[in-house]
Amino acid sequence: PYDLQVLSGLSSTEKSKHVLIVQDPFTSYYDADVVEDFVKLVKKLGMHPVLLPFKPNGKAQHIKGFLRQFKDTAADTAKFLAMVADLDIPLVGVDPALVLCYRDEYAEVLGSKRGDxxxxxxxxxxxxxxxxxxxxxxxxxxxxxxxxxxxxxxTKMPNAEKEWGAIFAHFGAVLNTVPVGCCGMAGTFGHEVDKLSMSKDIYNLSWKPNLDKLDNERCLITGYSCRSQVKRFEGTKPKHPVQALLTLV
Known part of the structure; x- marks a missing residue:
């Protein structure tokens, strides 16, 4: 459990064995198995995972143009994360779009007030x-x-696919990258009733043809929005890469 006082009292050696897991609203509330399996993976790797208290990310506010509210959310969450970062323990999140929001959108609205x-x-x-x-x-x-x-x-981390491949190779498995474009969910776009048809058309361009020719049990999807898109159109529940790693370690 998260206890700032206890974590602050750890030696630098002890801190190097800890990982602070940053929750996001979509994975924690709608796909919690991913977070649970990441906690298990960290433990199997001999580390100590600490699940941080949930703090709103604000990504949905930003997408829908509620910029004043987003700035308030970002300021509050950034203050908490900057405080926790002083522990000098890695902060890790499982959803790439939400993690990148801390770097890009937070910096955009908060500037120097974002914190370190x-x-x-x-x-x-x-x-x-x-x-x-x-x-x-x-x-x-x-x-x-x-x-x-x-x-x-x-687009933001062009080496991501290559690095995921190296991680799987380290643990004795082969990970092939599938060349796909946008899944059609595009944040909240695909959830809007009047956008459903267009969302499905985009999905059918590259995601569906590739999924149709592969064993879906072996298909790993990093983004929550992409997994939810596959779930609604294919009726399957795709895994995040960390869930496959859990079976390999």
């Missing part, structure tokens, strides 16, 4: 630390996994 903190995506936390984790042998005759990355993740 950095929230990492799961792959940004795992990739530089691979040497600390035991290498697994390549599994014989194992089906590859397939990565469907979030479009914001791909």
């Amino acid at each position: 903190f950095d929230v990492l995506t799961a792959h940004e936390w795992l990739y530089p630390r691979l040497e600390a984790f035991e290498v697994a042998k390549q599994r014989e005759n194992q089906e590859p996994w397939y990565l469907f990355a979030h479009c914001t993740e791909k």
